[in-house]
Amino acid sequence: MDTRHDAGELKCVKREQTGMARYEAIALDLARRIANCELAEGTRLLGRSSLAGTYQVSPETIRRAVAILHERGVVAAVAGSGIRILSQVAAQEYVDAVGSQWRVEQEIRELRQLLRERKRLDEQIENALDQLLKHTAGAMGTRHVEELVLGENSWAVGRSLGEIRLRTSTGVTAVAIIRNGEEYFSPPADMRLEAGDVLTIVGSDAARARCRELLSATVAPDAET
Numbered sequence: 383m384d385t386r387h388d389a390g391e392l393k394c395v396k397r398e399q400t401g402m403a404r405y406e407a408i409a410l411d412l413a414r415r416i417a418n419c420e421l422a423e424g425t426r427l428l429g430r431s432s433l434a435g436t437y438q439v440s441p442e443t444i445r446r447a448v449a450i451l452h453e454r455g456v457v458a459a460v461a462g463s464g465i466r467i468l469s470q471v472a473a474q475e476y477v478d479a480v481g482s483q484w485r486v487e488q489e490i491r492e493l494r495q496l497l498r499e500r501k502r503l504d505e506q507i508e509n510a511l512d513q514l515l516k517h518t519a520g521a522m523g524t525r526h527v528e529e530l531v532l533g534e535n536s537w538a539v540g541r542s543l544g545e546i547r548l549r550t551s552t553g554v555t556a557v558a559i560i561r562n563g564e565e566y567f568s569p570p571a572d573m574r575l576e577a578g579d580v581l582t583i584v585g586s587d588a589a590r591a592r593c594r595e596l597l598s599a600t601v602a603p604d605a606e607t
Contacts, residue, residue: 416456
């Protein structure tokens with residue numbers, strides 16, 4: 383003989399944390415109870431009004447929940463006969479299907495989060511590269527090549543690059559010396575300078591200015607008073 387389940391046997395379902403609608407959460411809760419044999423096949427559920435009170439929702443919400451279960455073959459809603467539970471297997475299949483859908487949605491949410499994180503990292507990388515390019519351009523822009531002709535009255539004539547301490551005193555690097563039409567690249571520290579030598583130097587603006595001042599002097603810096 384058919385029996386009706388007392389309202390106390392049904393507990394109020396909490397809203398699922400998956401973004402599903404309230405009626406979907408109720409349908410899932412009922413299907414779980416049927417699948418777990420809390421509600422037996424062949425018995426009838428409470429009426430829609432009683433279910434609405436149990437779940438604290440409107441009768442329209444219950445109608446939508448029952449419609450889902452009816453369409454899946456879990457229950458049969460017949461006018462005048464109430465809501466009859468048809469299949470525990472169908473209930474389990476519905477629970478499994480919802481679980482699979484939830485896992486897919488969760489994976490999609492995680493992928494979207496990863497994509498957002500990757501976008502944020504890409505933007506940080508782009509900004510870091512832009513800053514690096516600016517710093518590199520700035521560093522290279524402050525170092526220029528310049529050619530200086532050593533005058534015959536320069537105190538450096540007859541002295542070697544090491545003796546005049548070109549690099550340590552000015553900060554420039556002599557990368558070449560042109561003498562009588564010949565180029566001497568990476569001149570050694572003991573190479574003595576001659577009047578008319580063209581020194582190719584590399585350095586910052588300030589370093590090259592110090593070098594011009596050093597080589598244009600007629601008296602050695604340590605001999606000045």
